[in-house]
Amino acid sequence: MGVRKRGFRERTPVEGALEILLSTAKPLGAEEVGLEKAYGRVLAEDLVSSMDLPPFPRAAMDGYAVRGEDTFGASQGSPALFKVTGEAAMGRPFEGTVGEFEAVKVMTGGPLPRGADAVVIFEQAREEDGTLEVYAPVAPGKNASPRGEDVKKGERVLQKGSRLRPQDVAIAAALGISCVPVSRRPRVGIISTGDELVEPGDRLAEGKIYEVNSYALASMVEMNGGLPERLGIVRDDYDEVKRAIEGALGYDLVLVSGATSVGEKDWVPEIVGDLGKVLVHGVAMRPGEPTGFGLVRGKMVFMLPGYPVASVVAFETFCRPYLQRLQGMEPCSPYPQTTATLRRKIASELGRRDFVRIRLERSGEGLFAEPIRVTGSGIVSSLVRADGFVIVPENTEGIEEGERVTVHLFKRC
Amino acid sequence: MGVRKRGFRERTPVEGALEILLSTAKPLGAEEVGLEKAYGRVLAEDLVSSMDLPPFPRAAMDGYAVRGEDTFGASQGSPALFKVTGEAAMGRPFEGTVGEFEAVKVMTGGPLPRGADAVVIFEQAREEDGTLEVYAPVAPGKNASPRGEDVKKGERVLQKGSRLRPQDVAIAAALGISCVPVSRRPRVGIISTGDELVEPGDRLAEGKIYEVNSYALASMVEMNGGLPERLGIVRDDYDEVKRAIEGALGYDLVLVSGATSVGEKDWVPEIVGDLGKVLVHGVAMRPGEPTGFGLVRGKMVFMLPGYPVASVVAFETFCRPYLQRLQGMEPCSPYPQTTATLRRKIASELGRRDFVRIRLERSGEGLFAEPIRVTGSGIVSSLVRADGFVIVPENTEGIEEGERVTVHLFKRC
Numbered sequence: 001m002g003v004r005k006r007g008f009r010e011r012t013p014v015e016g017a018l019e020i021l022l023s024t025a026k027p028l029g030a031e032e033v034g035l036e037k038a039y040g041r042v043l044a045e046d047l048v049s050s051m052d053l054p055p056f057p058r059a060a061m062d063g064y065a066v067r068g069e070d071t072f073g074a075s076q077g078s079p080a081l082f083k084v085t086g087e088a089a090m091g092r093p094f095e096g097t098v099g100e101f102e103a104v105k106v107m108t109g110g111p112l113p114r115g116a117d118a119v120v121i122f123e124q125a126r127e128e129d130g131t132l133e134v135y136a137p138v139a140p141g142k143n144a145s146p147r148g149e150d151v152k153k154g155e156r157v158l159q160k161g162s163r164l165r166p167q168d169v170a171i172a173a174a175l176g177i178s179c180v181p182v183s184r185r186p187r188v189g190i191i192s193t194g195d196e197l198v199e200p201g202d203r204l205a206e207g208k209i210y211e212v213n214s215y216a217l218a219s220m221v222e223m224n225g226g227l228p229e230r231l232g233i234v235r236d237d238y239d240e241v242k243r244a245i246e247g248a249l250g251y252d253l254v255l256v257s258g259a260t261s262v263g264e265k266d267w268v269p270e271i272v273g274d275l276g277k278v279l280v281h282g283v284a285m286r287p288g289e290p291t292g293f294g295l296v297r298g299k300m301v302f303m304l305p306g307y308p309v310a311s312v313v314a315f316e317t318f319c320r321p322y323l324q325r326l327q328g329m330e331p332c333s334p335y336p337q338t339t340a341t342l343r344r345k346i347a348s349e350l351g352r353r354d355f356v357r358i359r360l361e362r363s364g365e366g367l368f369a370e371p372i373r374v375t376g377s378g379i380v381s382s383l384v385r386a387d388g389f390v391i392v393p394e395n396t397e398g399i400e401e402g403e404r405v406t407v408h409l410f411k412r413c
Numbered sequence: 414m415g416v417r418k419r420g421f422r423e424r425t426p427v428e429g430a431l432e433i434l435l436s437t438a439k440p441l442g443a444e445e446v447g448l449e450k451a452y453g454r455v456l457a458e459d460l461v462s463s464m465d466l467p468p469f470p471r472a473a474m475d476g477y478a479v480r481g482e483d484t485f486g487a488s489q490g491s492p493a494l495f496k497v498t499g500e501a502a503m504g505r506p507f508e509g510t511v512g513e514f515e516a517v518k519v520m521t522g523g524p525l526p527r528g529a530d531a532v533v534i535f536e537q538a539r540e541e542d543g544t545l546e547v548y549a550p551v552a553p554g555k556n557a558s559p560r561g562e563d564v565k566k567g568e569r570v571l572q573k574g575s576r577l578r579p580q581d582v583a584i585a586a587a588l589g590i591s592c593v594p595v596s597r598r599p600r601v602g603i604i605s606t607g608d609e610l611v612e613p614g615d616r617l618a619e620g621k622i623y624e625v626n627s628y629a630l631a632s633m634v635e636m637n638g639g640l641p642e643r644l645g646i647v648r649d650d651y652d653e654v655k656r657a658i659e660g661a662l663g664y665d666l667v668l669v670s671g672a673t674s675v676g677e678k679d680w681v682p683e684i685v686g687d688l689g690k691v692l693v694h695g696v697a698m699r700p701g702e703p704t705g706f707g708l709v710r711g712k713m714v715f716m717l718p719g720y721p722v723a724s725v726v727a728f729e730t731f732c733r734p735y736l737q738r739l740q741g742m743e744p745c746s747p748y749p750q751t752t753a754t755l756r757r758k759i760a761s762e763l764g765r766r767d768f769v770r771i772r773l774e775r776s777g778e779g780l781f782a783e784p785i786r787v788t789g790s791g792i793v794s795s796l797v798r799a800d801g802f803v804i805v806p807e808n809t810e811g812i813e814e815g816e817r818v819t820v821h822l823f824k825r826c
Contacts, residue, residue, distance in 0.1 A: 036628065170725070171797050176611075176617060215582045216582060312579065413575075
């Protein structure tokens with residue numbers, strides 16, 4: 001055996017790989033869920049209102065409903081006089097019509113009686129023996145909400161592909177919608193390969209390490225709306241890994257971590273090729289170079305690196321957008337962004353995308369990003385200590401100290 | 414009946430109300446969950462490592478493990494010569510010891526054999542017939558990760574009170590932890606009051622509106638780690654509301670919305686006072702002034718406004734921090750922040766805290782926040798259209814156009 005060049009002969013750029021990947025992703029289809037189970041799900045169809053909201057003109061203040069024009073010219077010295085003809089309680093509208101110089105007592109949010117177009121607030125009026133003195137004019141429309149002010153019939157209130165937030169569930173309720181069509185949650189089978197891996201909780205023999213990736217990946221699947229299932233650890237053996245992958249094809253997609261590089265026992269790409277078609281193997285990114293994916297009997301099988309940090313970065317780069325597409329969403333990062341000044345130079349390589357874990361520090365001069373020093377993508381704790389990450393794009397050999405960078409923030413709570 | 418001043422005679426400032434509220438909040442206690450169910454839960458105890466990670470010195474590159482000192486002086490013209498004595502596979506460490514001028518083939522992440530302290534990468538060596546030529550010196554420690562580099566035995570890796578993210582679950586797995594102590598999820602009973610309310614899906618009679626708050630509140634409870642239960646709509650009747658509140662005291666806390674102001678049928682504060690003790694009623698905030706809370710038989714009963722937007726703001730201001738405390742967390746906003754320039758003046762009142770829904774617009778000159786024009790806190794769609802909110806603090810009468818403001822961002826995906 002002589003000197004040999006290691007690694008991938010060819011590496012696909014991230015954008016090219018993503019394009020290949022997403023061109024194959026179709027939404028999984030929809031199901032109806034009750035509104036009480038809709039929070040966090042992804043809307044499968046636009047939500048269009050079939051009613052005006054509010055469904056009637058309503059009082060925006062407590063007071064008396066009147067015809068605004070009847071108050072014109074009213075003042076403290078020369079009040080306008082009205083006959084109080086009734087009261088509208090919440091949910092029990094006033095049955096009659098408000099005529100000339102008539103007033104009906106109303107409460108905020110309650111229906112404005114027919115004929116009335118404005119509300120005189122309590123502070124500008126005085127009722128005695130069924131007669132109301134009004135001390136200031138109110139223009140028609142004043143202190144009243146017109147029918148449909150909130151939402152008009154036929155209006156699209158929520159867009160297909162959006163993940164339902166509390167306020168989205170609220171607007172659906174307000175429009176009387178008790179069931180919503182949502183995308184089916186993708187079921188994800190997760191396989192870890194490696195002779196060195198031991199289940200957490202079991203005894204660790206010499207030279208062995210605990211299995212991390214299936215836990216990290218399952219959590220990220222959940223975070224992105226999928227239903228993960230950990231299918232256990234498989235030994236570094238062609239037949240065993242093949243059997244595991246074939247056994248996982250009932251899921252909507254499969255994540256395999258480990259054995260995806262170009263070494264002797266890196267069976268996964270070979271197996272995916274034997275069972276189906278490898279679409280990408282080797283990506284111009286760091287960490288995560290030994291990432292790939294292929295189609296087997298219509299299911300996408302992701303080949304993720306064995307090193308935990310690389311596996312997490314590969315998930316975020318490829319699996320997360322794919323999962324979102326299966327749910328009918330446009331790919332969308334779950335990490336909020338901020339801007340900071342880089343504290344220390346980051347070296348990279350032209351043509352490669354780097355993901356650099358950083359810590360944030362706020363000082364008098366602003367927010368600073370400090371790259372975390374690690375020996376490689378095996379250091380799991382670096383992801384825990386990091387406040388977020390910086391992406392070094394392909395078109396640069398690095399970022400200089402003092403430059404402004406976009407930081408993608410990990411959640412804090 | 415004469416002219417009367419409406420509203421609360423006294424309003425508690427937000428900070429004062431929060432202090433009263435949180436002084437009563439104790440963590441609910443812990444339970445053990447399997448690591449596969451730990452994502453999103455709140456850690457109830459510090460997580461301290463009982464092992465070194467990695468548990469052995471390991472190779473950080475593919476290559477040959479050697480004693481670094483034996484390579485000193487090696488060069489292309491005058492290579493150092495080694496005897497290849499074996500190979501360490503993943504999970505199957507080399508059994509012997511690496512002696513003087515001996516080399517053992519290793520793989521990235523695999524254990525470094527005893528005696529060796531560095532790795533010569535393939536590119537700098539050439540093996541033939543059991544002999545290795547090394548063309549460059551490697552310092553002891555080079556291309557190797559020492560035992561405990563990631564986490565040291567006894568190190569605290571995760572702090573009590575933190576919500577477990579994917580990387581936190583990952584580090585627990587890496588340390589062999591299969592069960593974690595997490596705070597019990599608070600069970601929250603949710604009651605909506607109002608004669609005007611109809612369940613979504615039912616027919617809307619004249620003057621009625623659909624019930625919104627229990628859906629919005631249940632979603633926010635879920636978003637913040639609680640287990641919501643919607644207990645239905647209760648009529649505006651003292652006895653019925655009282656019965657509903659008493660019936661909900663089996664939950665860890667109770668949210669009642671509607672009937673919390675100072676009107677005739679605003680029974681909730683009276684009932685909470687009759688059953689227990691009102692701690693705060695009326696808060697110097699907008700929307701959300703008719704907010705309050707009280708203790709009934711040891712359970713906190715939140716009195717939330719009937720108007721949906723006010724109810725949501727009151728939840729975020731009071732119920733969310735309270736729920737976090739019950740889970741042993743420090744109160745922590747789920748809304749990421751950004752900074753923007755205010756497009757239009759916001760008027761407020763000295764001594765009051767205002768929550769203003771805004772839309773963000775990015776133009777050439779930066780990010781701008783445009784307050785949404787609404788007639789009041791009954792406009793549910795304003796929360797859907799908003800990108801986030803701006804808080805106008807108590808010590809100002811408003812914020813001028815052109816000022817820089819902190820925007821609390823609603824989630825997008």
